[in-house]
Amino acid sequence: MQLKSLRLFTTVAETGSFVAAAERQHTVQSNVTAHIKKLEEEVGAKLVYRTGQARLTSAGLALLEYAERMLDAHDEALSLFKDNEKLCGRLRIGAMETTTALRLPPILAAYHAAHPEVDIKLKTGPTAELVELLIAGQVDCVFVAGRLEHRRYHLLKAFSERLVLVGPEPMTAIPPSEELLSSAFLAFRQGCSYRQRIELLLASYGVTAARIFEFGTVDAMLGCVSAGMGYTVLPRVTVEAHLHRFSIHYLELPKPIAEVDTYFAAPEPDTWSPALARFVDNLHQTVVMKDSILHTPL
Amino acid sequence: MQLKSLRLFTTVAETGSFVAAAERQHTVQSNVTAHIKKLEEEVGAKLVYRTGQARLTSAGLALLEYAERMLDAHDEALSLFKDNEKLCGRLRIGAMETTTALRLPPILAAYHAAHPEVDIKLKTGPTAELVELLIAGQVDCVFVAGRLEHRRYHLLKAFSERLVLVGPEPMTAIPPSEELLSSAFLAFRQGCSYRQRIELLLASYGVTAARIFEFGTVDAMLGCVSAGMGYTVLPRVTVEAHLHRFSIHYLELPKPIAEVDTYFAAPEPDTWSPALARFVDNLHQTVVMKDSILHTPL
């Protein structure tokens, strides 16, 4: 059973004529006969009365419903991949906790408003975990700290974050080494790239083995910092968004350590679903920095 | 886009391998490659990552949903026409008022119990109207009085009815001609074959122009007969079923006029939908008279 045959069949049903159906589908009448005949052999029943006005038999009407289901699905699939209108399907995004909280909401809201039929799934986790998910195909794209060192991924510098040191008291300078060494540091669980920055920071001040506690959420971390449990390192925008809720204070860090870029990463463009392609498209416009599309060398 | 290609595509998605998919679909690996490649050209995106374990891309996952919809519809259609199990679809039956009331209920109930998924539509009307509907394809089959004089219809003598004369008073013999001539006769609207019998009856008694009132339902007819409005002619089983509700009486009519066969008529068997085929099948068993299947000569 071929879609082509079914297309001719439904056209015969609509037009009531083999000749008209042939014209409408840009072929000749003898081919319509052949296709209908083949369908009839396959289902083992006559589908069309050939008397004058071509009319469907009882069997033909039964098949018609299925034929239309198949053809509708076919047309919908083609239009999804061809049109740039009415998207549907699924979009699975992976993003870090901090990105999810402050950067994504406006982007996702705009996308959803434009394409309400797309089912958005957002997975939150640390960078290393997200990269695994991306490679395993569990998500369609990710927002991660630092560029992927994997080949054949489409990269886009999405946001630039400035990390700050967060503590319970006002700071005017980096606390002395003894203070840092005796304090605890609060970080996301293994795999978070900000955590690496904490370790980098400590190392640059000669502190090699501070205590590091692992947390799952920003709220928990900042709550414990304000309670005097220790220090943490987070993007400035994230901290500022929580300043009114916690008694915390932050200090700018030296640029080389402070600057962390959040990259958008997805597989090669020619593998994108329409929903993903449109998301990337919108992202380019939102992020504005169109010249920063980066492709890692093959 | 061909169903064959989509079948291979979904099999690749399931097995994660071109070789395995080829085996499962009884072909060779190079054909799988060719079909997938063609699909990819048609949608304009890579559908499968070929690295080690063949995995679907984002675009592949999007297409997969539609592929499954198409293939499911295809498989369901084929199984409907091949299997004799789980029927579905529609069955449009036409039947006379009297047949509908007394003969069909047990048949339809049994059929519906066996095939609850089949949507049964029952159209009631006089014989001539039903034949029109059958010819026009508005119904799949009909129960009518007398055999169709159309070629190429499948006929089955379904029930034998014995017509009786119904009147408001007990009768021991056919009323005299004067009485008949001065009385009204109650019949179904034009096209009812019982009405022809009334006229035949009257003619055989030399009455040529009695008044005939048209009614739409048995209830209305018998109600008016009991009220003394006139006579009517109906199947005995129909009258007997209503004896307790109306003050009416009936008289057996001479055999040649009294006997009316109800035939089941449908187009040729090779045009039957599965739902219809099964209905006819059940009907044969119910009616028992398997030897009475009649085919009018071509």
Added chain:
DNA sequence: ATACACTATCTTTTTATGAGATATTTAGAG
């Protein structure tokens, strides 16, 4: 680095398809 397994490519054979020409059937008119 090597071997193994999988996919892509190429070639040949077979099959199917599309289009045209012609025959047959059907419905309707006279």
Added chain:
DNA sequence: CTCTAAATATCTCATAAAAAGATAGTGTAT
């Protein structure tokens, strides 16, 4: 009933597509 016009069926051939096999290329795992 016969004829005619219109529609469908059948036949044929050139073309195209698909299937299968052989081989080369690629990536993965050891």
